[in-house]
Amino acid sequence: MASLSFLNSNYFHSIQISKPSSSSLTCIHSSLSSPNPPNSKDEAIQQAKTSISTTLEKPLNNSSKLIGKFKKLKQPKFRVEIPLIDGSPDSISQLALDVFGDIPIKRKGSPIKVLVLWPNPRLREAANAAFKSQSDTKVEHFDIPSLQNRDPRILNSADVAVFFVPEVSQLDLVRTVSDAFNPRPVVMFNPKWAFEEEGNFDDDLSGFVNSFEVIYCFMGLEVRGLLSKRKGVVFRCVRDGVVSGEKWNVFVEEGEEMKLVSTLKARPTIVEVENVLYNVMAMNSPITKSAKFIKGLVSNVTGRK
Template identity: 60%
Template sequence: MASNLLKLHIQTSTTTLTYSHSLPFSRSKIQSQFLPSFSKHPLHISLQSFLPRKPLNIPKQQLLPIHCSVSNTTSPSPPTSKVHAILQAKTSLSAALQKPLNNPKLTGKIKKLQHPRFRVGIPLIDDSPESLSQLAFDIFADLQIKRRGFPVKILLIWPNSSSMVSGVNAFEALPSGLIQHIDLTSAMSVDNRVLNSADVAVFLAPNSSQLAVMKLVSDSLYPTPLVLFNPKWTFEEEDSFGDLSGFIGSFDVLYAFLGLEVRGLLSKRKGVVFKYVRDGVVSGQKWEVFVEEEGEGNQLKVVSRFKSRPSISEVENVLYNLMAVTSPITKSAKFLKDLVSKVTGRKSVN
């Protein structure tokens, strides 16, 4: 499963789950309760960032979700390649940014304008400056948005000087002035004319230790639309950010996915936790869990939808329930129970 972009491996055991992946859940180790099991055969759930080597067969008619209400609209499909993921991310960004960039400012009004803030993540194979700069180039070099008929000027805010040097080299062939680069560690000393000239500003892979300066820069950029791209912290960490938790929570997720691998006693399946806002209306798109169906040509089907970002434990529960329902051990246990009830004459209790 992967192009040369994405291939991260996860270690699992019967007592803990270790997660190692990029956005939407950054590289971390998370201790987990041991999952319940039948007899002595626990299920193993690995979470990893990946893109498939070959397209997965995703039918138009998805399975009904197990835990959440279902919309009649067709769900967007998870990416089948690096190119597909980049196209989806660019589509979501273009749709979301087009409106705020072309809305006239409210002149003579006391009401403060809302500050557009969006979040996008595509997993990377490593944390090298080259991988980040190449992905940033693929996304932002030809983003199809205009402001009042003219190409937008994008300010790329790199996490450190080495990343910025790599980024400058990656974008050097583009026309001068459309892409500007600054280093977040020295952003507060940058000439205000550089900040004020940007139509869109993008925070690229910031660390949690840079949150305070990131907020200061964001305030300086108001009301320029902001994009948070591949932050290097987990969703679960954000609750511990104190006063800055609200700031990070103000970035609406446009695009994110996390690869899954679910292992039962006799089976192994892949899946995706996925969100893709195609039309710029963030509130209308749910987070979805797709899982490969056994014996159906690797078809990915929706098994659950969430109105808000699911926690790791919620994803684990969905996958465990799914594997338990389809497990041969579960089926055998139910068969034996029914057989005993027929022999003894007692009614089976579900």
Template identity: 65%
Template sequence: MLLARVKQPRFRLEIPVVDDSPASISQLALDVFRDLPIKRKGSAARLLIIYPNTTLTETAAKAFKPQSSSFVEHMDISSVTNGDTKILTSADVAVFLAPEASQLAIMKTVTDSLYPRPVVIFNPKWGFEEESSFGELEGFLGTFEVVYSFMGLEVRGLLSKRKGMVFRCVRDGLLSGEKWSVLVEEEGQLKVISRFKERPSIHEVENVLYNLMAINSPITKSAKFLKDLVSNVTGKK
């Protein structure tokens, strides 16, 4: 009898950063992963963070050093390319930190070799709208569930501009059909104006913001005022 293949947990996180320097990205990794609340047989899970280049690997290793732990390992993705895969066998969870699009093929190889252990893509260096040009690797990325994303977008109209956000958050690690929310900034606060079942494209988000700008524009309001004024005078709508 054939046993059903257990699905490998694959997740994706997208946290906006103002500064994407090695020092800043390393500090972000430290803040997110140093106290990872995952246990394995009563002890902390062994976390492997895989970096896109040696500079970031070395910077991150220094950032983690004061919080040194035998449960966090750092690895340059080029090491895997060169055949050094021993460190992969000891990892309970692997994280690709700020990977490049050019590294997708090796990421797929590493992810498959880690089965059935969880794999995370954290702050990829490509935009979501680029993924349709990745060929068969687009399907690989589609196996990763976005558990957190908070990405900004600004559009400019004729007389105004709008800042919007695309947001999704899976609470407590339990996937239950969370929708993608589009929010806009109004009077210093974020307000949900639309929700999507699937991740909206940049064009869909832009259309939502443009429509909102059109509704609230002085031109639209003036046209409505004139229409109402004429209707009141003529008695016709």
């Protein structure tokens, strides 16, 4: 089982554990088939690449058959969230290269052409520099602001569009570009807002953002209890291209390993994660363990449970 030693401490979202609210949380017990979080940066990238390639394979192979036949067909929209050591242009562009430089998407006929859309010219330039090492790359780079002054036909040459680290202020334009790209698939990669912020979006933007199905998410958590501090992960990894069948998993670090403590049908909010982790930490606290030990002694003496 993985540990989190390869992650920078700044990556973890801090949670202060307190007594959970009265709202209930529906959980499913863990199964042996649940995927494990990565134990290295390379493994995280490989997991994300597998999720993207297997999920895109079907719509990309069917796109030529569907265009013009089913105008109301739902556009494939996917979302990927993977940890970054830092938010520098070099780090972000290197991540894009690691994921899309040689992504193994299978399609009959011509290779897949990827259009990566960046939030600003600086990141686009960094990406162009990073991808220079790929002489046969089928990846093009544009920055989102420049699309307002360009011929929309530039979108026609790509098979899949990737919005890399998009910003909240650009969501209206991202939606316009996404609609123009329909029915071809689009991917939102590492949006620069927190999942919790989406509750403050207006109905139109909320509906648009929620139309992206999460196929890979690896979010670190630092859990602060009254007497202890532990690290955890909210994790989802679609491995076979079937998004609806993959659950959300919550892991907590125990020693050098990650322990699966909860599996959920839908993406948990921070409040829901707090409730899960509160129960886990309460069960493992010295006070709780002492109470269990005393109860066990009483049961042995009295013969009662």
